[in-house]
Amino acid sequence: xxxxxxxxxxWVGVNDLKTALFEELWPLPHxxxxxxxxxxxxxxxxIDTVKKDFFEEFMAGIRPLLPxxxxxxxxxxxxxxxxxxxxxxxxxxxxxxxCVIGNEKTLHLLHEFYRxxxxxxLVQDRETLSLGQHTLEFFMTPMVHWPETMxxxxxxxxxxxxxxxxxxxxxxxxxxxxxxxxxxLFMTEARRYFANVLGKYGAPLQKSFLKIEKLDIKVIxxxxxxxxxxxxxxxxDLYARWSRHETEExxxxxxxxxxxxxxxxxxxxxxxxxxxxxKEIRLHNISHTHLSFILGDIWxxxxxxxxxxxxxxxxxxxxxxxxxxxxxxxxxxxxxxILGSYSWANNAIAALRSFxxxxxxxxxxPVIEAQSAPSDEVLTKCIELGKNMALQLHNVPYL
Numbered sequence: 001x002x003x004x005x006x007x008x009x010x011w012v013g014v015n016d017l018k019t020a021l022f023e024e025l026w027p028l029p030h031x032x033x034x035x036x037x038x039x040x041x042x043x044x045x046x047i048d049t050v051k052k053d054f055f056e057e058f059m060a061g062i063r064p065l066l067p068x069x070x071x072x073x074x075x076x077x078x079x080x081x082x083x084x085x086x087x088x089x090x091x092x093x094x095x096x097x098x099c100v101i102g103n104e105k106t107l108h109l110l111h112e113f114y115r116x117x118x119x120x121x122l123v124q125d126r127e128t129l130s131l132g133q134h135t136l137e138f139f140m141t142p143m144v145h146w147p148e149t150m151x152x153x154x155x156x157x158x159x160x161x162x163x164x165x166x167x168x169x170x171x172x173x174x175x176x177x178x179x180x181x182x183x184x185l186f187m188t189e190a191r192r193y194f195a196n197v198l199g200k201y202g203a204p205l206q207k208s209f210l211k212i213e214k215l216d217i218k219v220i221x222x223x224x225x226x227x228x229x230x231x232x233x234x235x236x237d238l239y240a241r242w243s244r245h246e247t248e249e250x251x252x253x254x255x256x257x258x259x260x261x262x263x264x265x266x267x268x269x270x271x272x273x274x275x276x277x278x279k280e281i282r283l284h285n286i287s288h289t290h291l292s293f294i295l296g297d298i299w300x301x302x303x304x305x306x307x308x309x310x311x312x313x314x315x316x317x318x319x320x321x322x323x324x325x326x327x328x329x330x331x332x333x334x335x336x337x338i339l340g341s342y343s344w345a346n347n348a349i350a351a352l353r354s355f356x357x358x359x360x361x362x363x364x365x366p367v368i369e370a371q372s373a374p375s376d377e378v379l380t381k382c383i384e385l386g387k388n389m390a391l392q393l394h395n396v397p398y399l
Contacts, residue, residue, distance in 0.1 A: 002061040003176050005219060005227060006157035008040040008134070012061040014054040015171040022169065026196050026292045030189060031171035034083055035223050037161060038062055038072075039154065042132030045074040045101075047152055047161045048223055052086035059094070074121075074129070076101045076136065078163035079149050080109045084223050092118060101129065103140055105148035128155075141165070141208035145201045151212065158218040165208065166235045168225025169193045179230040186226055190235065192296035193224065194242050199299060200329040205243040209236075242299060245332040249393050250280030251303030254294055256287065256316035258309055261373045262341045266307045268379050269337070272386020278303075278393060286318040294322060298331065303364075303389050305337035306355075310348040319348075323355050335392045336361040337385050339368035346371070364389050 003011040013035035022028055034050040036058065044066065050058045066072075072095045077085055080102070092098055099119040100110060107120050123129070125140040135155045142149060144165055152161040168190035175181050198205065220228040220235060228235050251273055255266035263285070270281050282297045298304055308319040315323065336356055340349030349369045356363050366385055370378045 002038070002065055005037065005221065005229070006159060009154065009157055009159065010038045010040070010061075010065060011176050011221070011227060012036050012038045012046075012058065012065075013172070013176075014050050014057045014061075015173050016051065016054065017171060018053075023197075026169070026192075027290050028169060030169060030185065032169050033172045033224055035221065035225075035227070036084075037221055038065055039131060039134050040065055041134050043073040044070060045076060045131055045136065046072055046091075047076045047221075048078055048084045048163075049075065049087035049091060051083045052090065055087045055090040058087055071095050072098055074099050074101050074131075076152050076161070077106050077110070078152055078161060079146060079223065080106050080113065081146060081164075082113065085110070085113070088118070089114060089116060092116075101138075103138075103148060103150055105142070106150070109148055139208075139211050141204070141211065143201055143204035144208050145198050151208070153212070153215055153217075158216050160212065160215065160217045160220050160232075162220055162222045164198065164223055165205065166220050166225075166228070166239055167193055167222040170225055172226065176227050177230065178226045178228045178234070181226050187238070188296070190225060190238065191242065191299055192292055194239065195295040195299040195329075196292045199242070199295070199331070202243040202245065202330070205239065209240060209243075247302040247333060248280065248300055249278070250282070250301035251278055251305060251389060251393070252282045252284065252294070252297045252301050253305045253307065254284045254286050254319070254322060255307040256309055256311075256319040257285070257307075258311070258316075261370065262307050262309045262339075265339055265341070265368065265370060265374050265378065265382050266305070268374075268382035269305055269307075269339075269386045269389075272383040273390055274386075275383075276387045276390035278386075278390045286316070286322060291318070291322060291325065295325065295329075298326070298334070302334055303337070303393055304334045305339070305385070305389065306352055307339045308341075308348045308352065310340065310342040310345050313345045313347050315348050315351045320351070323351070327355070327359060332360045334361055335364050335389060337364045337389055339370075339382070339385070341370045341372070341374070343372050362392070364392055
């Protein structure tokens with residue numbers, strides 16, 4: 001299917017309703033789109049392709065746009081990852097003279113991924129390419145989130161083809177534009193996509209935003225999720241906030257509990273938060289909630305409380321995985337509360353203390369530990385931790 005975005009510019013993407021896990025990691029309860037775009041001019045250019053499994057559907061959108069004797073001249077690869085470049089080999093069978101446009105790192109990875117001959121053209125930062133009536137300008141944005149990533153700006157229609165930046169999980173079957181889709185759903189899925197795929201790269205993202213800040217951008221067209229034509233500033237502002245680790249007042253409580261003793265402590269902390277005026281509380285059993293949803297919530301709210309039992313002398317394994325992701329993603333600007341439980345080896349709290357000390361966290365007291373089942377004294381401390389976390393959120397800006 002092809003959908004007009006501007007004069008002679010079309011969305012020719014596809015919706016993937018088959019893949020359960022994006023990158024074999026992240027659940028897709030609302031599926032996902034692979035967005036590609038065709039510019040019809042004296043020279044025809046594609047901006048990115050789609051995952052190779054969807055080539056026929058991809059071409060079903062392209063063929064009606066071109067006379068039988070017209071070919072695709074250029075393929076601009078903003079991001080080489082195979083969900084965006086995977087259709088290249090099949091595309092070359094139809095258009096053997098196709099020229100791939102990319103930067104030095106793109107063209108290197110092109111060879112490493114595909115290892116078949118293809119015409120290429122190397123472009124530099126802010127270089128332009130005329131298609132006739134349309135002119136493309138290329139902006140190098142390395143490490144958002146791969147080393148070769150770039151963005152392409154079409155000067156006539158003022159469209160920014162942004163690669164994975166400003167993207168989102170979620171299919172586009174009901175509409176492709178921001179004024180056609182369920183915004184609340186896509187805002188949640190955009191934040192989860194950001195937290196799991198791009199969140200680690202806040203500093204490079206900030207640099208990329210500086211590069212494009214003076215562009216007159218009427219439309220943002222990323223490789224996943226809606227095309228923003230009504231209010232492109234909305235998704236730009238959200239991505240800018242997320243990349244700066246700016247959060248809202250609220251608390252995420254994540255607990256690991258085998259026999260519901262740590263769960264009881266976590267719920268008591270939630271009660272302490274509620275009694276002290278915290279409205280937004282997300283309580284997650286880490287054994288039941290996928291990591292990707294937890295990370296999405298952590299990226300939204302300023303308070304974080306981690307509660308874990310000890311398992312085989314270590315943190316409970318899913319909690320250990322969460323802590324590892326938080327360290328690797330360089331999550332910042334959170335108030336942190338920690339508590340642990342044990343029966344014969346009290347190592348969970350030691351691991352959480354080590355995590356707190358290594359990261360850029362503001363620790364909220366008390367640090368709580370319970371042996372086997374929580375005593376009344378421990379539960380009183382849980383109420384106290386909830387109260388103290390609420391006070392920090394209400395009264396002290398995070399510095």
